[in-house]
Amino acid sequence: MQIHTYDTVIVGAGGAGMRAAIEATKRSRTAVLTKLYPTRSHTGAAQGGMAAALANVEEDNWEWHTFDTIKGGDYLVDQDAAEILAKEAIDAVLDLEKMGLPFNRTPEGRIDQRRFGGHTRNHGEAAVRRSCYAADRTGHMILQTLYQNCVKEGVEFFNEFYVLDQLLTEVDGERRSAGVVAYELATGEIHVFRAKAVIYASGGTGKFFKVTSNAHTLTGDGQAAVYRRGLPLEDMEFFQFHPTGIWRMGILLTEGARGEGGILRNKDGERFMEKYAPVMKDLASRDVVSRAIYTEIREGRGCGPEGDHVYLDLTHLPPEQLDAKLPDITEFARTYLGIEPYTDPIPIQPTAHYAMGGIPTNVMGEVLSDNTTVVPGLYAAGEVACVSVHGANRLGTNSLLDINVFGRRSGIAAAEYALAHELPPLPEDPAAFVEEQVARLRDSTGTEKVAELRSELQECMDANVMVFRTEQTIKTAVEKIGELRERYRNVSVQDKGRRYNTDLLEAVELGNLLDLAEVMAVSALARKESRGGHYREDYPNRDDVNFMRHTMAYREVDANGVESIRLDYKPVVQTRYQPMERKY
């Protein structure tokens, strides 16, 4: 076991992690731990753009952006946080441009902007061009630009280091972050990173679904590490299903395709979104569009022999426009479906895309241990976190914005905290949990297989807690996840070696997915209303009287070692916007 000491340790090297690293490295001795290489992070798969009311191409302002974000999140958004997000968006985009990001340009040479779902002028009048973009690889360009600037700033990376545990220590009667424990993929060695401040920026949990736009590596490692240590997870029942994933594969086809004029059609060729969202049509918010697609499918208007998908139609758009604005997604259709988008519509279905919930933080990125108490030295930003700027449903282009605004904020806050505080003592035997976990999995002779359990989990989640949920389906999921968690105790791996043992790490990742799937299902069961991405057929309306509040889920272990989930609730921060019925 090796022990390293830093001021600030960042877990994850996607957009949020690297944006934080640029700030933290300037101010403090910083290490970035990533289970991949930084440029492999899933920020690079984001396509359509980053929202900011630059008003480069038409009238716009941050107040409209704030409103759209709150309405998009079905009023579960903390309004003070949304206002910060929308205000700081403008500088966040300009900062990236100055770092070198090659945005598409207007004829005047300014950053170009395009339409995106749920972004409107003057509180819902019409779609507004707010998304700053670089073709349909905006996330790729953000990831590359941030990595380039990390190289420039000399950011210290530990590549292929898996963080498996969060260290907390008691100082003056309060729990503080003392560092993290990581597993080095190349050697199997366990490393303790002592740090004054830790920032989680380790991304989402989409791999508990089968049809997902998420990478194989998005297994909620950060959420699971803090949850296991007794810290809460917020709003985990809210998961976004992006309307346009490639049929059966789930690969993302950007909403920018509809922003450029693409239209969704059912088997009769009908532009069905006109029925569901008369004003915004195909550019309504994602939860609305995904439900509309499944409604069409359920009512027998789906396409194909099994009627299990609809079409994204780009055939009326000029090929030059597709080449210039949507080159990657048209290429995906050619590569994976053998379809030419110039002439043929693309079969799509909703795909599990984004976790609105996560580790609760305040607007400085400080992690909360209950509704109000901060864990000193612990921060989170990006998809792993829940500020909450996305509420019950995130607007497209607000996540690339979130990682930049709150990545930067947490990087600054963590480094400043580190400079002002002493290194906390390590807990006794800091690597014990990870050593035991790794040894148990490596030495197990159990009969259960990781791939089988994972596949059963994914089937169960797709069938029971996707776009439509009922008490019955959620209970089925809770039961199944419980059974899988039980069987997971008996899981074993074939690779018993120390060198690049990805077999072992897949087993660890499955454990994380199981923990988080359970939190999601239990949180969803208790929320007896429909709001944003959480739609209960048995409670189809939003219930502001009983459920205008954030779910806080805690892991509890009783004296006999029996685990359970305790749910609590946290008030939503409301400033200037009163909840209204949500129409697009």
Next chain:
Amino acid sequence: MSTATLDNNSAALNAAEATASHLVAITLRVRRFNPEVSADAEWVDYQIQVDPKERVLDALHKVKWEIDGSLTFRRSCAHGVCGSDAMRINGKNRLACKTLIKDVNPEKPITVEPIKGLTVMKDLVVDMEPFFQAYKDVMPFLVTKGNEPTRERLQSAEDRERFDDTTKCILCAACTSSCPVFWNDGQYFGPAAIVNAHRFIFDSRDEGGEQRLEILNDKDGVWRCRTTFNCTDACPRGIEVTKAIQEVKRALITRRF
């Protein structure tokens, strides 16, 4: 759009689905190496059933998840944007997640081996550090002088288009590890590093071009390129890599960029 197109499309999809619904037996021939077990690498054949429309990555997962968990390779996004899974498939550098089984002749054994010119660590995993070091050596970041503007720097759509191709790079190393010069001499920067230098040299906002060109003028720089076009063929993003290298060479001679 007419309904006719929709019908045609459904028909095409039906046909595609009909052929896809029957799995085919393939042999995946993988170059295995684990120094914990043996100092020698060996070819191992795996017989599996796959849908021909699946990716080579899916076939590798099938082996790992159902036959031998110790088979080791890198992957993440599984749709060609993260750059983790560059490997030699039937002797050609490709991304396993962007290569469909039906396109690599499933009738014969499909060979999968690590990319060349970088030290093999285990199975299909190579040491990426020298690759990223070459990238870092070319100053892959925007260099500007003077005061920053309040708003964005202006750049015409034409100036932006000038370096568009090289912004697509995902640092997968397919190009660099297909280059015979790189195989023979690991000191050569390799195509990927030059592509990333090109991305900044031809960016109208950048003021570090001269410095970057001097780095590439080095004996291990662009002049080592023998224009074999392997890199262009290998690039999964369709970047005209050899052309970019030629443009950097021309800029070195003319000092115009």
